Amino acid sequence: MTAAAPDKSPATRAPGIPYILKKALISAAVALVLFSLMIGIRTEAGPTGQLIYWTRFGELFSLVAAVFGGSIVIELARQWLGPPGTRQLIPSSVQSGLAFAGQFAAPALLIFALLVPVIFYNQRYILDLSILVLTYVMLGWGLNVVVGLAGLLDLGYVAFYAVGAYSYALLATSFGWSFWVCLPLAGILASLWGVMLGFPVLRLRGDYLAIVTLAFGEIIRLVIINWASLTGGPNGVSGIPRPTLFGIPLTPGEDGLAAKLGIPFSPTHRIVFLFYIILALALLTNWVTIRLRRLPIGRAWEALREDEVACRALGINTTTTKLTAFATGAMFGGFAGAFFATRQGFISPESFTFQESALVLAIVVLGGMGSQLGVALAAIAMIGGFELFRGLEQYRMLVFGVAMVLLMIWRPRGLIGHRAPTVYLKQAQAISSDLVKEGHG
Amino acid sequence: MSEPIPDTILAVDHLSMRFGGIVAVNDLSFVAGTRQITALIGPNGAGKTTVFNCITGFYKPTGGRLRLTREGAAEIALERLNDFRISKQAKVARTFQNIRLFPGMTALENLMVAQHNALMLASGFTFLGLIGVPSYRAAEKRAIDLSKFWLQRIGLLDRADDAAGNLPYGDQRRLEIARAMCTEPALLCLDEPAAGLNARESASLSELLLSIRNEQGTSILLIEHDMSVVMEISDHVVVMDYGVKIAEGSPQHVRDDPKVIAAYLGADEEEAIAVMESGT
Numbered sequence: 011m012t013a014a015a016p017d018k019s020p021a022t023r024a025p026g027i028p029y030i031l032k033k034a035l036i037s038a039a040v041a042l043v044l045f046s047l048m049i050g051i052r053t054e055a056g057p058t059g060q061l062i063y064w065t066r067f068g069e070l071f072s073l074v075a076a077v078f079g080g081s082i083v084i085e086l087a088r089q090w091l092g093p094p095g096t097r098q099l100i101p102s103s104v105q106s107g108l109a110f111a112g113q114f115a116a117p118a119l120l121i122f123a124l125l126v127p128v129i130f131y132n133q134r135y136i137l138d139l140s141i142l143v144l145t146y147v148m149l150g151w152g153l154n155v156v157v158g159l160a161g162l163l164d165l166g167y168v169a170f171y172a173v174g175a176y177s178y179a180l181l182a183t184s185f186g187w188s189f190w191v192c193l194p195l196a197g198i199l200a201s202l203w204g205v206m207l208g209f210p211v212l213r214l215r216g217d218y219l220a221i222v223t224l225a226f227g228e229i230i231r232l233v234i235i236n237w238a239s240l241t242g243g244p245n246g247v248s249g250i251p252r253p254t255l256f257g258i259p260l261t262p263g264e265d266g267l268a269a270k271l272g273i274p275f276s277p278t279h280r281i282v283f284l285f286y287i288i289l290a291l292a293l294l295t296n297w298v299t300i301r302l303r304r305l306p307i308g309r310a311w312e313a314l315r316e317d318e319v320a321c322r323a324l325g326i327n328t329t330t331t332k333l334t335a336f337a338t339g340a341m342f343g344g345f346a347g348a349f350f351a352t353r354q355g356f357i358s359p360e361s362f363t364f365q366e367s368a369l370v371l372a373i374v375v376l377g378g379m380g381s382q383l384g385v386a387l388a389a390i391a392m393i394g395g396f397e398l399f400r401g402l403e404q405y406r407m408l409v410f411g412v413a414m415v416l417l418m419i420w421r422p423r424g425l426i427g428h429r430a431p432t433v434y435l436k437q438a439q440a441i442s443s444d445l446v447k448e449g450h451g
Numbered sequence: 452m453s454e455p456i457p458d459t460i461l462a463v464d465h466l467s468m469r470f471g472g473i474v475a476v477n478d479l480s481f482v483a484g485t486r487q488i489t490a491l492i493g494p495n496g497a498g499k500t501t502v503f504n505c506i507t508g509f510y511k512p513t514g515g516r517l518r519l520t521r522e523g524a525a526e527i528a529l530e531r532l533n534d535f536r537i538s539k540q541a542k543v544a545r546t547f548q549n550i551r552l553f554p555g556m557t558a559l560e561n562l563m564v565a566q567h568n569a570l571m572l573a574s575g576f577t578f579l580g581l582i583g584v585p586s587y588r589a590a591e592k593r594a595i596d597l598s599k600f601w602l603q604r605i606g607l608l609d610r611a612d613d614a615a616g617n618l619p620y621g622d623q624r625r626l627e628i629a630r631a632m633c634t635e636p637a638l639l640c641l642d643e644p645a646a647g648l649n650a651r652e653s654a655s656l657s658e659l660l661l662s663i664r665n666e667q668g669t670s671i672l673l674i675e676h677d678m679s680v681v682m683e684i685s686d687h688v689v690v691m692d693y694g695v696k697i698a699e700g701s702p703q704h705v706r707d708d709p710k711v712i713a714a715y716l717g718a719d720e721e722e723a724i725a726v727m728e729s730g731t
Contacts, residue, residue: 446555
């Protein structure tokens, strides 16, 4: 009976038991090689510093057996489901329903964001978390200009965040300038650094551009660490002034806002105030980016991502176009940095490591390059996800990594993969992500 | 017209282009007439596209001069301008042998990108556009109207909101020409516009190019292998082989030139010499 079984089903779908067993054996062999050192042998430093090790063959073999069994299950499931792409996993009615809901996602998210301090007024933890999420939403939107629109891979975005933070911190602590004066200055200084980064990397593409921007991020961090006379070096800058509401500080004192309004002072007022500042800054970033996309400069950015040679043939100055993309992205990074400094009250180089750049880039890629809503959703998922899995301690990054890999398999072009046209005659049709280029430098 | 229209829009004067030891173009001279269609033909590898890349600033010529004389403008030395300035200042537009549209942008957006420089000025280098001044809105509307005009001309008005990458091949070819025309060029350089088109599409392309010359008054420089197109629309034909000019003249004259026949049929050396001697 077993020999006859494969003949009954189509030959393409049932490769037979020997094939499945062979595949499972290969997977198990790979797992054995990989795990023999990672799981099979455990090493530790002994009490006198010598190396002690012991073996864990039981765990090793149970893992290899799990891989063997899992491989068979996956192969059987694949046969049962048929080749990929032949069936729609989600019925079309559900998909159209999702598309309908998608139209209201952005306004609903905005209304929810506006109401967060009202709903969660007594939950300090959630308020703090929302401020953090919004900071990353803003950073994501800023980087989206460079990576998503202009297609320039920037691995050193944290440098502009740092420039913005230190600009505000140093201007405020040295000259006593207020947050609202320093905020535009921080943005301008960061965008100047964006142009400075832009110049040397104009001729670079792809991997080379990524490496130079990565190095730039590290250079800024190392300069901050080593220029101790200005930046305080590894000790950072402390005592950074808090933002005021038109000059009225949010303090418990006589001239504080609470006293003037005649309401009892609460430290939550300041948190709510900070929340609305970052919300306003993030929405400003979003508004400007949406406007810029519809202006010639934004179209030139996207054209640059699609085909740089064609841009040159059409008389577009690719040098200034790239520089404006870097400068604009950097400016938003600088704003976010200034906000970060005023929220923390203390900054040090530790806050501006490569990990931050990677996180912001992951948000942009995960959200769907170029999509504003996608980036916002990705920031919520990433930063919120980090907090959600905080209880899992050491497994947090593992779970997170697996989730990202699965999401990228499921939606390789990010959560929102399609592109909305910037101008239309009759009807704006979403453009499939298959056609949109990622840019190559 | 108060000013006289110059006879030649482009004068290629002793142009040479070497890549290391390889001489792609050797001492090539020809002129392209104003409001005329000049075809540059020759077998594969003759150096036609290299000439194009020199004219449009993608290569810096090793030697020679390229002079562009536009109506009501001073003579421009193209070999001194580089990449985007050729299109911006000298008003030379080009298309590519392998289509280079912006596939992820709609047909309309492709044409809007082509009007970048005019719109940039109108948007006050973004700052005025950001706050939405009325003059920018008017300029944008004019740009959309110009795009619509060209979409109408190439018969793609219905597909204006479709992604360029989704259009059929022939439509993409025409869209690329329309995009080049949206830069309002004085000289339009087309690199094999009929490649991959069927007979009907080739015929409509010929019609489009003739109407561009007659109605817009744009001079056209054309590389083409499709002889039916070349013979039908060209005013002047330049034939290249191995980087040098081997013949030049009216389509009829070139068609009967034995050197051209030898180059195209790939006659062997003695035969070619015999043909050349009999020709001269």
